[in-house]
Amino acid sequence: xxxxxxxxxxxxxxxxxxxxxVVGVWVLLLLFVLFPMAHLLERAFVDDGRFTLAPLLxxxxxxxxxxxxxxxxxxxxxVGVCGTALGFLFALTAARGGLGRHWLTFLDAAALLPxxxxxxxxxxxxxxxxxxxxxxxxxxxxxxxASVYGFWSTALAETxxxxxxxxxxxxxxxxxxxxxxxxxxLSLGGSRWRTFRTVTLPLAVPGFANSFLLLFAASLADFATxxxxxxxxxxxxxxxxxxxxxxxxxxxxxxxxxxxxLVPAAAVFLLQRYxxxxxxxxxxxGKVGQRSRTRAIAPWVVALLTGACVAVAAxxxxxxxxxxxxxxxxxxxxxxxxxxxxxHVIFTEGLPAIRDTLIIAAIGMPLxxxxxxxVGYLIARRDFPGKQAMEIVAMINYALPGTIVGIAYLIAFxxxxxxxxxxxxxxxxxxxxRYSPTGxxxxxxxxxxxxxxxxxxxxxxGAGVGQTFRRVTLPLIAPAFFAGLGVVFIRSMTxxxxxxxxxxxxxxxxTVRILENMTELALGPAAAFSVFVIVVVFVVVAxxxxxxxxxxxxxxxxxxxxxxxx
Amino acid sequence: xxxxxxxxxxxxxxxAGAAAARAADPINVYxxxxxxYARPMFQEFEKQTGIKVNxxxxxxxxxxxxxxxxxxxxxxxxxxxxxxETFAAGIKEGIFAPxxxxxxxKLPARFKxxxxxxxxxxxxxxxxxxxxxxxxANKLQPPASWDDLxxxxxxxxxxxxxxxxxxxxxxxxxxxLEVNGRDEDKAFAYLKKLRQNVQVYTKSGxxxxxxVGLGQAAGGIFFIVDALETKAKGYDVVISFPKEGIGTxxxxxxxxxxxxxxxxxxxxxxxxxxxxxxxxxxxxxVNFVPANxxxxxxxxLAEVLKGAKIFPIDDDxxxxxxxxxxxxxxxxxxxxx
Numbered sequence: 001x002x003x004x005x006x007x008x009x010x011x012x013x014x015x016x017x018x019x020x021x022v023v024g025v026w027v028l029l030l031l032f033v034l035f036p037m038a039h040l041l042e043r044a045f046v047d048d049g050r051f052t053l054a055p056l057l058x059x060x061x062x063x064x065x066x067x068x069x070x071x072x073x074x075x076x077x078x079v080g081v082c083g084t085a086l087g088f089l090f091a092l093t094a095a096r097g098g099l100g101r102h103w104l105t106f107l108d109a110a111a112l113l114p115x116x117x118x119x120x121x122x123x124x125x126x127x128x129x130x131x132x133x134x135x136x137x138x139x140x141x142x143x144x145x146a147s148v149y150g151f152w153s154t155a156l157a158e159t160x161x162x163x164x165x166x167x168x169x170x171x172x173x174x175x176x177x178x179x180x181x182x183x184x185x186l187s188l189g190g191s192r193w194r195t196f197r198t199v200t201l202p203l204a205v206p207g208f209a210n211s212f213l214l215l216f217a218a219s220l221a222d223f224a225t226x227x228x229x230x231x232x233x234x235x236x237x238x239x240x241x242x243x244x245x246x247x248x249x250x251x252x253x254x255x256x257x258x259x260x261x262l263v264p265a266a267a268v269f270l271l272q273r274y275x276x277x278x279x280x281x282x283x284x285x286g287k288v289g290q291r292s293r294t295r296a297i298a299p300w301v302v303a304l305l306t307g308a309c310v311a312v313a314a315x316x317x318x319x320x321x322x323x324x325x326x327x328x329x330x331x332x333x334x335x336x337x338x339x340x341x342x343x344h345v346i347f348t349e350g351l352p353a354i355r356d357t358l359i360i361a362a363i364g365m366p367l368x369x370x371x372x373x374x375v376g377y378l379i380a381r382r383d384f385p386g387k388q389a390m391e392i393v394a395m396i397n398y399a400l401p402g403t404i405v406g407i408a409y410l411i412a413f414x415x416x417x418x419x420x421x422x423x424x425x426x427x428x429x430x431x432x433x434r435y436s437p438t439g440x441x442x443x444x445x446x447x448x449x450x451x452x453x454x455x456x457x458x459x460x461x462g463a464g465v466g467q468t469f470r471r472v473t474l475p476l477i478a479p480a481f482f483a484g485l486g487v488v489f490i491r492s493m494t495x496x497x498x499x500x501x502x503x504x505x506x507x508x509x510x511t512v513r514i515l516e517n518m519t520e521l522a523l524g525p526a527a528a529f530s531v532f533v534i535v536v537v538f539v540v541v542a543x544x545x546x547x548x549x550x551x552x553x554x555x556x557x558x559x560x561x562x563x564x565x566x
Numbered sequence: 567x568x569x570x571x572x573x574x575x576x577x578x579x580x581x582a583g584a585a586a587a588r589a590a591d592p593i594n595v596y597x598x599x600x601x602x603y604a605r606p607m608f609q610e611f612e613k614q615t616g617i618k619v620n621x622x623x624x625x626x627x628x629x630x631x632x633x634x635x636x637x638x639x640x641x642x643x644x645x646x647x648x649x650x651e652t653f654a655a656g657i658k659e660g661i662f663a664p665x666x667x668x669x670x671x672k673l674p675a676r677f678k679x680x681x682x683x684x685x686x687x688x689x690x691x692x693x694x695x696x697x698x699x700x701x702x703a704n705k706l707q708p709p710a711s712w713d714d715l716x717x718x719x720x721x722x723x724x725x726x727x728x729x730x731x732x733x734x735x736x737x738x739x740x741x742x743l744e745v746n747g748r749d750e751d752k753a754f755a756y757l758k759k760l761r762q763n764v765q766v767y768t769k770s771g772x773x774x775x776x777x778v779g780l781g782q783a784a785g786g787i788f789f790i791v792d793a794l795e796t797k798a799k800g801y802d803v804v805i806s807f808p809k810e811g812i813g814t815x816x817x818x819x820x821x822x823x824x825x826x827x828x829x830x831x832x833x834x835x836x837x838x839x840x841x842x843x844x845x846x847x848x849x850x851x852v853n854f855v856p857a858n859x860x861x862x863x864x865x866x867l868a869e870v871l872k873g874a875k876i877f878p879i880d881d882d883x884x885x886x887x888x889x890x891x892x893x894x895x896x897x898x899x900x901x902x903x
Contacts, residue, residue, distance in 0.1 A: 064896070127782065147722060149766050231766045232728075232900055243769075246627030247730030248892070249655050251634070332780075335800045410635045422641055501632060504641065505594050505620040516601055516623050523776065 009385055017466055022384050025375055029393050031418070032433045036408035037396060043411065044255035059256045068235040068257075072220055073264055075155060075236060079219035080212040082159045086312065087111075087166020087211055088204070093305040094167075095174035096200075103306070109538075110313035113320055115164035116537035118494045118511050118530045120518065122157045123228040125319035149231025157225050160316065162218045166211035168487075169442060172479045173207035174200075176449050192298055206448055210441045216268050220261055221401045223497050237261050238401035238497075245407065258404035265399035266392070320534070327527035342524035346532060350525070353508040354532070360424055360507070361492035364431045368488025371432055372439020373481045377473065379440070380447035381455070397430075398437040402497025405434060410501045422504040430498050435491040439484015446480040447473075482544060489540060493533050593830040594641060595621040596629045598648030599817070600772075603791070606850040611837050617830050625770050626652040627731050633822065634659050640824045643831035646687075646838065649733030653684040653818045654885055663823040665832055669839040669858055676878050677816055677857045684820040687838045688847070688854035691814035691876045692737055695793040696785035697778050698802035708806035709785070712745060712756065720763040723784030725774030727767060729895045733815060734771025736888065738787050739895060740879045741813035748883070754894065758902040767900070779803055789815075794853040794870070811875035816857060 045051055059065050093099065094107050114122060129136045130148045137148075177200065185195040223238035230236055237257055245254035326332040330339050346354070378384070379391050397405050409430055413420040420426040454476070458468040474481075496511040503512050510529050517526035597604040601623045608619035624632065626648040633645060633656065645656070656662055657679070666682035677686035694709045701708060704719045715724065727735035739757065746753040765783055768774045772792035777783040779801030793805050819838050825831050837843050844856040848864030855863055855871070863871070 064901070127777075147765070227769060232764075233903065243728070243730045246625065246631050247728070247732075248889075249627070249630060249634075249659075251631070331800050407631065407635060410632065414636050414641075415638045419639065421636070500628065501635075503622065505622050508622070522602070 015465065018378075018382055018384060021374060021378060022386075022390075025371075025378065025390065025394075026386075028371075028433075029390065032429045033393055033396050035418070036405070036412035039412040040255055040404065040408040041259070043251055044259055047252075055252050055256045056259075059253060059260065064235065065237075065240065065257065068237045068240045069260060071151075071234055072237040072261065075151065075158070075226075076216045076219040076264070078155045079158045079162060080216035082155070083163040083215040084166045084170075084208055084211045086159060086163040087168075087170050088208070089305065089312075090163075090167045090309055091170035091174050091207075093302070093309050094171055097302045097305060099302075099306065106313070107309055110309070110316050111164045111167045112538070112541065113316050113534065114161045116490050116494060116534050116541075117161075117320070117323075118496070118514050118533050120224055120228060120514070121323055121530050122161050122319060123225050125322050126153050126157050126229065128322055129319070147231075149229060150234045151230075154226050154229045154234065154236075157229055158219050158222060160319075161222075161225065162215050165214050165218065165438065165487075168438075168483050169211040169214065169445065170204060170207040172442070172483070173204055173445060173449065176446070177203045192301075206445050210445050213268055214438060214441060217265055217395075217399045220265055221399060221497075223401055223403055238403065241401060242403045245403065251407070254407075255404065258401050261401060262396075262399060265395075323527050323530055326523055327531045329524070332523050332527070339524075342528035343532075345525045346528050350510070350513055350529065353510050353513045356424070356507045357493060357510045358536070360427050360431070360509070361489050363424070364428045364492045365485050365489040367428065368432045368436045369439060369481050369485030372436040372484030372488075373443050373474075373477060375436070376440040376443025376447065376480065376484075377469065377477070380444045381452070381473070394433075394440055395437050397434045402434070402495065402499075403501070405430065406498035406501035409498070421502065422506060424507050427499055427502045427507060427509070428492075430502055431488055431492045431495065434498060435488045435495070436484055438487040439480060442480035442483045443477050446477050450476050486541060486544065490537055493537055592617045593619050593643050593827050593834060595619055595644045595646050595834070596633065596642050597621050597623050597646040598626045598629050598652065599623075599646065603850075603852045603854075604647065606852070607838070607843055607846065610843065610846050611834060614837065614842060615833055617833060619834070621646070625731070626733055630656055630659075633661050637661055637824075640822050640826065642822055643825035643827045644834050645820050645822060646834070647817050647819065649690075649737070650684065650686070650816045650818050650881070651733055651736055651884065651888060653679070653820055654881075654888075656820065657683050661823055662820040663825065663828070665821045665835055667832070667836045667839045669836075669860075672859055673839070673857065674859070676881060684818040685835065685839045686816035686857040687819050688817040688844065688857050689814055690789045690791055690817055690854055691871070691874070692734070692741060692787055692812045693790045693793050693874075694785065694806045694808065694812075695775065695778055695788050695796065696804050696806070697781050697783070698804050699781055700784045701804060708804045710806055710809055712742065712808045712810055714808075715763065715785075715787075716756075716759050718763075720784050722763065722765050724760075724764045724786050725766055725768055725777050725783040726764065726786045726788070727771045727773060728769060729767075729892045731769045732771040732773075734787075734789055735767070736884075736892065737789075737813045737815040737879055739891060740884050741811075743891070744813060744877060744879070745808070745810040750891075750894075754898055757895065757899045761899050761902045775803075776801075790855075790867075790870070791853045794867075798851060805870060807874035807876075809875065811877050813879045814855075814876050815879060817854060 044055060045053065047054075090107055090111050094104055097103075099107075127148055130153060181203075182195055182199055185199045186192070190198070221238060223242050226234075226236045226239045227242070230239060237260065241254045241257040241261075244250045244257060327342055328338055328340070329336045330341070375390070375394055379387060400408075409426060410421060412418070413426050420429075450473075455468050455472055458472045459465070463471065494511060496509075496515060499509055500512055500515070503509050510533055514526045514529045517523070517529065595608070599607075601621075604621060604623065608621060612618055629645060629648065630652055633640075633642070636642075637659070645653075645662075653662070662683045664682040667685060670678060670682060670685060673686060677689075679685070694715070696706075696708055700706075700723070706717070706719060707714075709715050709717075726738065729735040729739055739753075742756055743750065743753045746756065766774075771789055772795075774783060774786040775788055775792050775796040778786055779796045779799065790805070793803065796803050797805070819835055821828060821831050821835060839858065841858055841860045844858050844861040847854055847856060847861075848867065853864075853867050855867065
């Protein structure tokens, strides 16, 4: 063991590029993940200069906190399972349905909508639809006094909001499974169902694991949705932590509650490593022949899958139609005459927020994409000491509730030596280190499917490590890069929980304005801002798709048509 | 690695450029008043003094959490608006500097902290607000007593604020205590009964106004400023007062300890606590009741308040019992469904 370890040290030290990259990533993680975390731990466990566990024990003894803990786990598991299932439905239809281009664009668009919408939009639409006076519960079904608050609506809203992450994770993996493998299974006499069960599904396992992990963590950390929809009978931890801090002014209690959240997040992460780590999933071997059009799924199944996707898409479209209407009427529900006034407001009073948000997103996007691919590559392909620690540390900010990350950043970066609050850098850093884990996971999952022999071939032909990375590995993980880049951009446009504590008088964000508008009962401007955000994200994403399609031209075929699916 | 370095350089470049382009501005403020109330006031201040106000809006809890976190390196000069109890909690954290504006001596005792750690800029009574269409459909009169809200017709229909996050809720709970002669058990028995009709407790005090306006909820208890704003937006809502009386809460302002620009901050406090600002409230349809005795309540607002029995919440009593009462509310009332 010692010998292996010292060999790993020597190899790392002897490779300046690797050493540089590892040290660079660690410096960043130290500064933007561990340093704020240390401040947070200090707040939670140090009282008058002495270490104490009293606040932790106090929190655990409180039955309402214990209930919140259990509720959080139930919710996160449900969202993880349902979201992965829904994402798989979309991914399978897109990758294996043999659908035309327009259908694929439609699926992408439908899946993208919830992902690119600012917080609260799904929640608000659900209340308008399923509340006591909801369009569906009251006007259509004639139910009086329907109760919308609680587990079901929260789970529904989070599933619809986060399933695109599953779609983004699963689609490249399904697309990368060589259809010839399925062809072989079929021509060897396997039925379609058997082929699906024994070939396609097992190959998608790393994708399932990743997707479940990402959704579980996203739900565990989400506070905006439960804040609006969970009501008072279904408390969850992130909301409790937020209320503890902003309501009872009890920072210590809030910090403790959110640290408790780290336990299930870490557990799922380790489970996922153990589960996925024992299998190999190489299907891109460099030996792929002519790709045949797949026959792996029967036409009637394709029709069924497409029908199911269209149904889900219709629900999503309906939710967002409500939003569009709200942005175009004087006062939604009271005065439904048409007006463009709300758009005038956001482009005059709201202009600074729009400008700041776009600047921050534009800076964060490339940094997040690069960081995600770099860390993903290091974890999946290189051998160096402390690799597992790096992988875990890189996930921390993603797993913690945003409120906590935001406050930890605020405390850590307010005072010298690293006084960053009030600037844009602290917001950019928050986005990059909080949302790049999606890119990291995508890169790792992608690389696990690519046989090392391709890189080894490049190396044995005389290419250096850097050249191999650039010429061979990078193109192969480009979809993961663009997925990571896209997620950071989208989140920079839409996230709120952490950054509400980091916006400053000089740097304002659209999402914070939306929340502000909703507090002011200005539903119109809030909806107009949301529509604007969605349009911008769609335009940027479409632009990225075009660039990617140009870059990778015909060779990548259908997979490159959309940056999302890669 | 090269990529990484380039990225860092690019980042550093962007930051440097950004910092240079955004020079420090005259006065920085966190406002707890919603922006549509605060903005016209700050514009008036700028017109009168030439000092520009840079501001950011937060709910009271968020604003306080931020000011506390920024304590060692304050980013603002003044905390503007928000219920007095937020300021009382801030005093315990030592985040304010004392300042007595020229209006200090004129203000009644409940509108100022004795050392000048905060002063009131407005008063904000609670009201009952119900959806007009709901009342008609159920053939109900607007609620005129606390007990009217216990009517089963409101079952699962009321929205009001959560005591953990909202000053509105705290004022409401102390109102119930007052009308029950501060008999806590009697008050909590009522609150538990009221719980049966509550659909959801919202994060912010005004959170339920839009649902009531839209008919998603039947009614609730809100600050008058939010209720009148809902009405002004065109929603069909009715405002009423309980005959037993209902509480009111002062809105305050304070100078931040370690403020970078205390002189301009003091000017803003002079402006906000005096007639200079409070006489403008009505002009911009901001329906707070002026705290300064020199300023007369606007006629239309006075009309709404006519005949209403409104009492101030006793600061000493509320301050001494706030934490315990909220904890009891969280433990007993919240789960009582």
